[in-house]
Amino acid sequence: MPEAAAAAAFDALAAEFFPVWFRFHPEAAAAAGVPGYAGLPPAQGDDEVAALGSWLEALVVALEELDYQGLDPGRQIDLRLMFGAARAEHQTLLEQDWRHRDPSCFLPMEGLYRLVTGAGEAAPDRLVALLGGLPDYLRLALGHLRTVPGLICPLLIEAAVAEADGARCYLRELASSPWLRRQAGGRPSPIEGLVDGACAALGRYAQGLRTGLAPQAGAPPGCGERQFRLLLRHRHFLDLDVGRTRAYLTALAERTAAELDALTARMALPVAEVRAPVDGATPPPVSRLENCRLEAERLRLFLTEAALLPLPEAPLNLRERLPCPRPPRLESDYLAGEDAGTLYLAISPDEPLAALRARVRRGTWGGAHLRAFAGGAQARRLPRRVCAGASLELAWGLYLDDRLTLAGYLSPEDRLYALGQRLEALRLGRLDLDLHLGCAAQRELAAVPRRELVSLLRRPADALAGVLGWDALTRARDRCESADPRAFDQRAFHGRLLAQGRIPVPLILERVLGPEGWNAIAAPWSSSGPTTVEITARWA
Numbered sequence: 001m002p003e004a005a006a007a008a009a010f011d012a013l014a015a016e017f018f019p020v021w022f023r024f025h026p027e028a029a030a031a032a033g034v035p036g037y038a039g040l041p042p043a044q045g046d047d048e049v050a051a052l053g054s055w056l057e058a059l060v061v062a063l064e065e066l067d068y069q070g071l072d073p074g075r076q077i078d079l080r081l082m083f084g085a086a087r088a089e090h091q092t093l094l095e096q097d098w099r100h101r102d103p104s105c106f107l108p109m110e111g112l113y114r115l116v117t118g119a120g121e122a123a124p125d126r127l128v129a130l131l132g133g134l135p136d137y138l139r140l141a142l143g144h145l146r147t148v149p150g151l152i153c154p155l156l157i158e159a160a161v162a163e164a165d166g167a168r169c170y171l172r173e174l175a176s177s178p179w180l181r182r183q184a185g186g187r188p189s190p191i192e193g194l195v196d197g198a199c200a201a202l203g204r205y206a207q208g209l210r211t212g213l214a215p216q217a218g219a220p221p222g223c224g225e226r227q228f229r230l231l232l233r234h235r236h237f238l239d240l241d242v243g244r245t246r247a248y249l250t251a252l253a254e255r256t257a258a259e260l261d262a263l264t265a266r267m268a269l270p271v272a273e274v275r276a277p278v279d280g281a282t283p284p285p286v287s288r289l290e291n292c293r294l295e296a297e298r299l300r301l302f303l304t305e306a307a308l309l310p311l312p313e314a315p316l317n318l319r320e321r322l323p324c325p326r327p328p329r330l331e332s333d334y335l336a337g338e339d340a341g342t343l344y345l346a347i348s349p350d351e352p353l354a355a356l357r358a359r360v361r362r363g364t365w366g367g368a369h370l371r372a373f374a375g376g377a378q379a380r381r382l383p384r385r386v387c388a389g390a391s392l393e394l395a396w397g398l399y400l401d402d403r404l405t406l407a408g409y410l411s412p413e414d415r416l417y418a419l420g421q422r423l424e425a426l427r428l429g430r431l432d433l434d435l436h437l438g439c440a441a442q443r444e445l446a447a448v449p450r451r452e453l454v455s456l457l458r459r460p461a462d463a464l465a466g467v468l469g470w471d472a473l474t475r476a477r478d479r480c481e482s483a484d485p486r487a488f489d490q491r492a493f494h495g496r497l498l499a500q501g502r503i504p505v506p507l508i509l510e511r512v513l514g515p516e517g518w519n520a521i522a523a524p525w526s527s528s529g530p531t532t533v534e535i536t537a538r539w540a
Contacts, residue, residue, distance in 0.1 A: 006070030010079060013062055017082060018382050024052050030114040032385040033336045038115035039126040041108045041137050044144060049093065056090035074378050077500060077507055081387040084234035091230055096223065101151060102458060103160035103209055106141035107202075108134075109167045114335070116174070124180075124191065131171075131194040135201035142208045149216035157214050159454045164206035168199045221435060221445065221453070223460045228436040236391050236465035237506040238522075245468075245525040246433060252471060253426040260419040267412055288356070289320050292345055295357050296364040299409075303365060306407050310495040311365055312373035315340040318364070334368040336385075341369040354417040362397045366404070371396065371502050379501025389502030390459070394466025398422050399473045403490075422470075428452060429467035436460050469505035472521050473497065476509050479521070 022029040022037050029037035043049065063083045068076060108130065115126055145152065174180060175195040223231075232238045296318055303309045319342060333344040343363040345356075361367055371392065373380070401418040404410050410418060431448065434440040435456055445453065456463060481488040496512050510518040519526070 003070050003072070006067040007072065007075060010066055010071060010075050013059070013066075014078065014082065014383065017059060017086075018386065020055060024048065027108070027111045028386055030111050032382070033338070034382070034386075037111075039108070039111050039130045041111075041130070041133070042105060044106060044137070044141055053090060053093045056086045056093070059086045060090060073511070074381075074500075077503060077511070078381060078383040080237075080507065081383040081503060084237070085387040088231055088234040092227065096227060101153075101219075102156050103141075103145055103152065103213070104156065104163050104458075106138060106205075107160065107163055107167055109163070109170065124189065128190050128194060131191060131198045134198045138201045138205040142205055142212075145209075145213055149213045150218050152213060152217045153219045153221050153457060154214060154217045155221060155450070155454060156457060157209050157217050159450070161206045161209050161214075164202045164209070168202045171195045171199055171202075220438070221457055222438055222440075223436050223457075225437050228433075228460055231461040232465065235504075236461055237504050238461075238465060238468065239527050240525055241527040242433065242437065245464075246430065248524045249426055249430045249433070249467065252467070253423060253430070256419060256423045256426060260416070260423060263412065263416055263419065267416070289318070289345065291353075292356065292360050293318050295360045299361060300365045302404075302407075302409050306409075307491040308403060308407060308494065309366070309370065309498075310374065310491060312370065314369070314373040316364055316369050317342040318360075319344055320346075334363045334372075336369075336372040341372055343369065352417075354414050357414060358401075358417060358421065361400070361404075366400050367397055368393075371498065374495070374498040375501040376499075379499065381501070384501035384503050389504065390462040391465035391469040391505045392502055392508070394425060394463070395469030395473055395505050398425060398467070398470040402474065425463070425467050425470070428456065428463040430464075432456050432461065432463040465504070468525060472505050472509055476513060476517075476521055479513070479517070 018029075018034075022034065024043040026037035026040035027042060030039075043052065060083065063079060063086070066079065068079065071079060112127070112130060115130075172195060175189075175192045180189055180191060222228075229240075232240060296316065300311060303311060317340065333346075335342050335344070343360075345359065345363075363369065371389075375384075398418075398421070401410065401415075401422070405415050405418070431440060431444070435445070435453075477490075477493060480493055481490075493512075497508055500508055500511060506518060506522070509521055513521065
């Protein structure tokens with residue numbers, strides 16, 4: 001097939017894929033900044049899920065039949081992302097119907113919050129539609145869950161009950177919030193009248209989970225080795241040897257703990273507060289939000305002057321969270337629009353400044369905003385915004401903190417906090433592996449905070465892929481720098497890492513180092529079977 005024809009065939013599939021897929025997963029569209037889906041509830045009916053499974057199967061077959069070699073490198077990556085996402089979800093639907101695994105998936109509060117945060121002209125109308133349909137939607141959802149309560153992990157029922165109770169508080173605060181009064185132009189809003197019915201439905205849902213499902217729930221925590229490996233392979237492009245991976249993570253944690261102990265020993269006293277974000281004679285900021293803005297600008301200037309990263313031209317806005325409340329679960333407060341990004345910060349007077357500055361780094365010019373826009377138009381294509389990127393989210397934050405330390409940007413207090421975050425990430429990565437393979441000891445699980453454990457149950461393999469991605473980025477840089485130290489340009493190297501957008505670290509490093517280079521980086525944990533490249537580039 002000529003290159004132009006192959007590209008046209010792939011583009012047609014991509015144009016068909018996302019509008020259909022977003023109808024089943026509107027929360028994914030809202031998270032990617034795609035307009036028109038915020039506030040819509042996820043699909044739940046048998047007919048809908050059956051249609052999704054059939055459509056995914058047809059898509060997998062169509063992607064396999066494309067002329068992979070006839071595509072340009074950018075479309076090859078997009079194809080692999082789409083194929084991996086479709087294959088993983090199709091297999092999951094066949095073996096583990098997601099509707100019967102996590103009762104929280106029926107609580108559309110994240111989409112509602114993103115709808116409120118976007119605050120467009122249609123927001124009140126969509127809120128009315130969402131709240132008005134919530135009672136019937138939750139009633140049907142509870143009916144689905146009651147058919148197979150034994151497939152549900154008790155911990156996920158507890159988490160869903162807590163979220164439903166928190167959602168009721170959220171809606172009541174929303175109904176009386178200044179934001180809603182402004183949206184309604186000072187007039188009574190129909191939303192206020194719908195909140196009572198929605199809250200009652202949430203209460204019935206929580207009670208149904210508590211009394212009808214919890215006594216019969218008995219699924220063990222974890223998704224099982226087969227599903228875990230499926231997600232690693234098709235979502236994160238990793239193929240692991242479990243024993244070697246476990247030993248490698250243990251060694252990384254021991255090394256980080258030793259580094260943390262050494263830094264603590266060098267610090268004369270425990271640090272209760274950290275230095276101001278701007279040194280010298282600059283007056284102290286008038287507020288913590290202004291403090292964050294100064295820190296973001298200081299970071300931008302440092303990254304530019306130190307030639308550490310090529311920064312995007314897209315404007316960045318820092319705002320305090322909206323007056324309306326925040327739902328119990330939200331993955332990120334950074335929202336990327338078409339041409340600019342906005343980071344919404346919770347400004348708490350009790351939060352240590354080291355933690356606040358870390359959130360600024362992870363959400364602004366060193367983190368989410370950078371990843372969203374550094375790669376330009378190609379990296380903003382939908383496959384890269386939607387289908388993958390979980391391994392890069394965590395990996396890049398840990399990696400950049402190391403680079404900033406070596407460049408002299410982080411204070412000892414900030415470095416202490418960053419090392420603590422890395423040690424925690426390594427611990428969760430190891431637990432992610434053990435939990436889903438059924439190797440975690442009960443006493444170990446009992447010591448894990450519930451919120452962290454629930455996050456691992458909901459997103460299998462993400463924590464593990466993130467810490468392996470951090471290690472891979474670090475060793476890839478060392479490999480490139482040691483090959484020719486005088487010619488190594490860290491700004492250009494980081495630009496190449498980020499040029500492809502939010503894609504999994506293995507695909508990034510395969511593109512930067514070549515297949516053989518990536519396989520050398522993955523050697524400490526990879527299996528002795530087919531390489532990642534051989535598994536995923538099946539069209540080659």
